[in-house]
Amino acid sequence: MSRAAIPGLPSRYPIGEQLPALYADDDFAQRFTAGLDTVLAPVFSTLDNLPAYLDPRVTPVDFLQWLASWVGAPDDPQWPVELRREAVVRAVELHRWRGTKRGLAEALRLALGVHAEVSGDGGAAWSNTAGSDLPPEPAAELLIRVLPDRGSGTGRLDVDRVHEIVRAMCPVHVAFRVEALPGPPTEEGN
Numbered sequence: 782m783s784r785a786a787i788p789g790l791p792s793r794y795p796i797g798e799q800l801p802a803l804y805a806d807d808d809f810a811q812r813f814t815a816g817l818d819t820v821l822a823p824v825f826s827t828l829d830n831l832p833a834y835l836d837p838r839v840t841p842v843d844f845l846q847w848l849a850s851w852v853g854a855p856d857d858p859q860w861p862v863e864l865r866r867e868a869v870v871r872a873v874e875l876h877r878w879r880g881t882k883r884g885l886a887e888a889l890r891l892a893l894g895v896h897a898e899v900s901g902d903g904g905a906a907w908s909n910t911a912g913s914d915l916p917p918e919p920a921a922e923l924l925i926r927v928l929p930d931r932g933s934g935t936g937r938l939d940v941d942r943v944h945e946i947v948r949a950m951c952p953v954h955v956a957f958r959v960e961a962l963p964g965p966p967t968e969e970g971n
Contacts, residue, residue: 792818793825837869845869852876855892867891885950889927892946895938898926923947923955928962 796814797804804810833839837848845865849856854872856865868875868891875891878884882899889897901923906916927943938961947957 787823787826790819790822790826792822793829794821796821837866840866857892860892864891879950880952885925885947888946888950889925889943893939893942895927895929895943900924900926921956923951923957924960925957926960926962 795818797811797818800810800814827834834841834844835848837845840848842862845862846856846858848854849865849869849872852869852872853876854869856868860868871887871891875884875887878887885899886897889895906918908914908916925943925947927938927940929938940959940961943959943961947959951957
């Protein structure tokens with residue numbers, strides 16, 4: 782989409798009306814400035830609507846990728862537009878939780894509409910007591926159990942996509958294992 786040539790878009794600030802009185806009746810000056818008004822009308826329209834361009838909930842779709850790059854949000858063209866918008870809106874929140882269990886679960890929910898349970902700590906251990914013996918060696922692997930949300934409508938889960946997202950969200954030194962579980966229990970099954 783181009784905002785450069787919108788047919789028939791009137792200028793809210795016609796230049797001809799702002800010229801000194803000497804040029805008000807000059808046909809050439811009025812026609813010349815009318816041509817400039819045609820060129821400048823989309824610029825004025827964009828500037829008048831700038832807050833809408835910077836709000837990911839209402840920005841034009843072609844502008845969404847640019848906004849996503851500003852905040853470091855994932856922008857997958859295969860995602861539906863509403864999901865892409867939500868990713869930009871929630872980018873700061875997701876960055877705040879990046880590298881944590883919560884952040885990983887939220888990223889999987891946002892990108893794939895799945896419920897994820899993350900267990901393990903990736904090999905981190907500490908002690909609250911100074912000078913004490915080192916704690917036992919922790920398991921150095923995360924276990925991510927993933928199942929489709931009840932409202933997602935699909936029972937299929939793209940495990941390769943889950944691996945891709947987990948690999949992007951986990952620190953490099955952390956090993957992980959993904960278990961794809963069947964969908965959530967249905968009302969009839971309970």
